[in-house]
Amino acid sequence: MYAELAVDNTSLNTDRLFTYSVPSDMEFYMEVGKRVLVPFGRGNKLLEGLVVNLKRDLDSGLDADKLKPIQYVVDREPIMTLEMVELLGWMRERYLAKYTEVIKTIVPNGITMKAKKVVKVEMAIDETIVDPELAAYLNSKKRMALENLKRKFGEKNIQKDINRLCQMGCIEIEESVFQQVKKQYEKHVERRFKPEDADCIAETLSTRAVKQVEIVRLLSSRESISKKELLQAVNTSDSTIKSLEKKGLVETVEREVDRNPVGREVAHYSKIELNEAQRMVYDEIESLKHTKHLIHGVTGSGKTEVYLQLIESALERGEESIVLVPEIALTPQTLDRFMGRFGDRVAIYHSKLSNGERYDEWRKMRDGRAKVAIGTRSAVFAPFRNLGLIIMDEEHEQSYKSSMNPKYSTLEVAEKRCELEGARLVLGSATPSVETYYRAESGEFKLLEMNLRANENPLPNINLIDMREELYNGNKSIFSRELYMSMLEKLERREQIILFLNSRGFSKFVSCRSCGHVIKCSRCDISMTYHAEENRLVCHYCGESRKMVTECPECGSRYVKHMGLGTQKVEAEVRKHFPKAAVERMDLDTTGRKHSHEEILTRMKNREIDILIGTQMISKGLDFPDVTLVGVIIADTSLNIPDYKAPERTFQLMTQVAGRAGRSELEGRVVIQTYEPDHYSIQTAKDHDYMSFYSQEIMVRKLFRYPPFCELVDITVYGREESSVCKIASEVASRVKDSVSKSETLRNVEVLGPNPALIYRIKDRYRMKILIKARREDMSEIKTTLGALLSLNEKYAKEQVRVSIDINPSSII
Ligand SMILES: Nc1ncnc2c1ncn2[C@@H]1O[C@H](COP(=O)(O)OP(=O)(O)OP(=O)(O)O)[C@@H](O)[C@H]1O
Ligand SMILES: [Zn+2]
Numbered sequence: 063m064y065a066e067l068a069v070d071n072t073s074l075n076t077d078r079l080f081t082y083s084v085p086s087d088m089e090f091y092m093e094v095g096k097r098v099l100v101p102f103g104r105g106n107k108l109l110e111g112l113v114v115n116l117k118r119d120l121d122s123g124l125d126a127d128k129l130k131p132i133q134y135v136v137d138r139e140p141i142m143t144l145e146m147v148e149l150l151g152w153m154r155e156r157y158l159a160k161y162t163e164v165i166k167t168i169v170p171n172g173i174t175m176k177a178k179k180v181v182k183v184e185m186a187i188d189e190t191i192v193d194p195e196l197a198a199y200l201n202s203k204k205r206m207a208l209e210n211l212k213r214k215f216g217e218k219n220i221q222k223d224i225n226r227l228c229q230m231g232c233i234e235i236e237e238s239v240f241q242q243v244k245k246q247y248e249k250h251v252e253r254r255f256k257p258e259d260a261d262c263i264a265e266t267l268s269t270r271a272v273k274q275v276e277i278v279r280l281l282s283s284r285e286s287i288s289k290k291e292l293l294q295a296v297n298t299s300d301s302t303i304k305s306l307e308k309k310g311l312v313e314t315v316e317r318e319v320d321r322n323p324v325g326r327e328v329a330h331y332s333k334i335e336l337n338e339a340q341r342m343v344y345d346e347i348e349s350l351k352h353t354k355h356l357i358h359g360v361t362g363s364g365k366t367e368v369y370l371q372l373i374e375s376a377l378e379r380g381e382e383s384i385v386l387v388p389e390i391a392l393t394p395q396t397l398d399r400f401m402g403r404f405g406d407r408v409a410i411y412h413s414k415l416s417n418g419e420r421y422d423e424w425r426k427m428r429d430g431r432a433k434v435a436i437g438t439r440s441a442v443f444a445p446f447r448n449l450g451l452i453i454m455d456e457e458h459e460q461s462y463k464s465s466m467n468p469k470y471s472t473l474e475v476a477e478k479r480c481e482l483e484g485a486r487l488v489l490g491s492a493t494p495s496v497e498t499y500y501r502a503e504s505g506e507f508k509l510l511e512m513n514l515r516a517n518e519n520p521l522p523n524i525n526l527i528d529m530r531e532e533l534y535n536g537n538k539s540i541f542s543r544e545l546y547m548s549m550l551e552k553l554e555r556r557e558q559i560i561l562f563l564n565s566r567g568f569s570k571f572v573s574c575r576s577c578g579h580v581i582k583c584s585r586c587d588i589s590m591t592y593h594a595e596e597n598r599l600v601c602h603y604c605g606e607s608r609k610m611v612t613e614c615p616e617c618g619s620r621y622v623k624h625m626g627l628g629t630q631k632v633e634a635e636v637r638k639h640f641p642k643a644a645v646e647r648m649d650l651d652t653t654g655r656k657h658s659h660e661e662i663l664t665r666m667k668n669r670e671i672d673i674l675i676g677t678q679m680i681s682k683g684l685d686f687p688d689v690t691l692v693g694v695i696i697a698d699t700s701l702n703i704p705d706y707k708a709p710e711r712t713f714q715l716m717t718q719v720a721g722r723a724g725r726s727e728l729e730g731r732v733v734i735q736t737y738e739p740d741h742y743s744i745q746t747a748k749d750h751d752y753m754s755f756y757s758q759e760i761m762v763r764k765l766f767r768y769p770p771f772c773e774l775v776d777i778t779v780y781g782r783e784e785s786s787v788c789k790i791a792s793e794v795a796s797r798v799k800d801s802v803s804k805s806e807t808l809r810n811v812e813v814l815g816p817n818p819a820l821i822y823r824i825k826d827r828y829r830m831k832i833l834i835k836a837r838r839e840d841m842s843e844i845k846t847t848l849g850a851l852l853s854l855n856e857k858y859a860k861e862q863v864r865v866s867i868d869i870n871p872s873s874i875i
């Protein structure tokens with residue numbers, strides 16, 4: 063038998079499978095998806111590999127005698143199912159990534175092992191031949207990591223001795239594997255008497271042994287208890303337990319514990335009777351297996367309850383479920399609903415978990431103790447074996463696209479996984495992405511609508527305020543009169559306020575404060591970017607550039623500015639104008655500590671905060687009944703990011719933020735301040751009119767040829783030396799252009815660039831971009847060229863330049 067392995071060798075630039083022979087005594091437990099250790103390269107260094115394929119016959123061109131044998135099998139159970147191994151291969155091709163990169167994405171850090179050198183003592187060491195302390199230590203331990211030995215005695219002191227002992231055959235150095243993440247153990251006290259004997263035992267114990275009696279009584283109703291808990295409950299010390307142990311009534315054992323990633327108790331969250339709209343959606347999804355669904359439901363329509371009940375019915379069938387939420391929506395509120403309904407059958411999975419926590423959660427799923435995984439994008443790889451359902455909430459969110467290799471789209475991976483494993487896929491959003499909605503219209507997803515809020519309250523009324531008029535009328539403050547008055551009113555009624563600042567895109571675009579005109583590129587209809595160093599405006603799509611204007615080309619006003627306003631400034635203004643209100647700010651600065659995010663939300667829930675100021679972080683998932691006013695300080699900042707997705711993002715943000723207001727019986731109000739009240743993103747958001755937004759946006763996409771009407775390939779060339787980056791970027795561009803123009807079939811492919819990236823320099827690295835627009839059916843041919851490009855990275859590395867490729871990036875700035 064032969065095995066094809068993906069070997070974990072980071073120094074290798076070629077990405078292929080390596081063939082090894084499987085020793086015959088290993089054959090019966092060799093399986094695809096298990097990890098093995100193999101000697102690699104000339105030095106026969108012991109490396110880890112994943113079994114991707116098993117074969118009876120050898121491919122021609124390979125010589126059986128020259129193959130090395132596999133040395134160890136690491137896993138007793140495969141770490142990947144056959145379907146996951148297939149997904150691995152698919153991801154590698156789709157995202158032009160390496161095997162090892164994809165494996166490390168699918169299986170969490172900490173599961174992967176590292177080979178370590180271990181010293182094994184073969185025969186007793188005479189203390190006269192080496193340092194006596196070392197000899198004594200070796201003799202007492204028999205086996206230890208070389209690392210530890212070095213640490214204890216110092217590298218220089220032992221090197222000679224170790225070599226000498228090796229030559230004499232007293233010790234041997236071997237490679238061994240250690241699990242990087244240690245399991246955690248906790249002491250438990252177990253009952254060793256029959257519960258019905260408890261009374262009898264209690265009587266026989268000395269009358270002075272009150273605490274012992276208490277423990278016996280406590281254990282009469284349960285088999286075991288953690289020692290810590292027991293000591294607290296009975297308020298006693300170790301010696302009490304020891305006495306009982308001596309009498310053979312209890313025994314202390316070590317038990318493995320799961321780390322608790324939530325770190326708090328969660329209240330039960332009871333089932334809610336579905337209303338008619340929810341019921342229809344639920345029935346539809348339940349009736350069709352193997353299908354993809356899109357729930358388009360307004361904010362507060364009760365999508366979460368539908369998810370919960372779908373999971374429940376999957377559980378009844380013995381199937382597992384994955385719930386994906388965007389990074390910023392993984393709030394305690396969301397978690398509580400799932401944990402509150404399904405308890406410890408829920409595993410949590412996101413980037414903020416420690417390695418140990420992630421390892422625990424992973425095994426909980428793999429071993430079948432958890433049946434529901436909830437988490438951010440990597441939860442799509444939850445190691446379930448009988449997957450029935452993947453739910454992707456807020457389907458349109460950017461954080462579902464990975465920006466690290468493999469640069470995968472969570473939606474695509476979820477689709478593929480559902481196809482491979484015969485599971486249902488359910489997408490949910492109040493503002494589906496244009497691409498997804500387009501696919502739903504064309505029948506690829508089953509479209510399900512929920513148009514009303516679950517509690518039958520109307521959606522909040524949205525007021526648009528034209529900030530140009532405010533200025534015209536002499537109001538230079540960041541609050542329009544309308545917003546100011548509304549805030550006063552709500553504070554008086556002791557209701558809560560959320561102020562939202564769209565932090566994306568500040569200082570980037572240039573606009574006229576009197577007429578609202580934004581400087582745009584003449585060829586791309588995208589706002590130009592202000593480059594302070596050269597005092598110029600540049601279009602990041604086509605490269606057009608011109609001098610920064612001093613007066614508005616539209617109205618001649620000299621009040622042309624690039625914008626700049628942060629949450630801190632907003633907070634200061636709020637405190638100045640509303641000195642009595644309890645104000646809190648929630649942004650990246652204030653939520654750095656591990657649970658600070660939770661703390662702020664808890665205080666919000668407890669009504670200790672009157673005004674919560676925040677960025678994107680507070681735009682979704684929050685369900686506070688007393689929030690009756692949402693104010694958007696400036697809406698259009700995200701509109702002017704030079705990205706074709708800017709209008710869509712703005713519409714989504716406005717709709718989501720507005721959705722935080724008026725979720726209970728109290729009437730909600732939203733005030734959106736803007737310099738571009740006529741833009742279709744803002745107009746349609748005001749009317750809660752997704753369809754109207756979609757139909758305008760899809761026309762723009764078609765006209766300018768953007769997704770869903772093409773696939774985008776974003777090539778970034780970056781490095782420290784500006785001239786090398788530019789040189790290689792044009793080389794890359796002409797390679798791509800060449801292969802496109804030579805091809806018969808690639809006539810519809812456009813290659814744009816090279817152009818400087820929006821953020822031209824990050825951490826001293828210059829970045830150039832090349833953008834390819836292609837049809838989906840052209841992609842496989844293009845990938846040949848792209849693959850060749852990536853293999854040139856080795857050559858480019860000499861000039862410290864790298865090429866990175868992103869298929870359908872979440873933004874192209
Ligand atoms: N059938 C129902 N009857 C009454 N109330 C309900 C029902 N279903 C859900 N709710 C309540 O309605 C509120 C909104 O529901 P939920 O948060 O699930 O909506 P959502 O569609 O996920 O909203 P968003 O997209 O804004 O996060 C919640 O407080 C929930 O408890
Ligand atoms: Zn103007």
Ligand SMILES: [Zn+2]
Nearest residue numbers: 583586601604
């Ligand atoms: Zn342009």
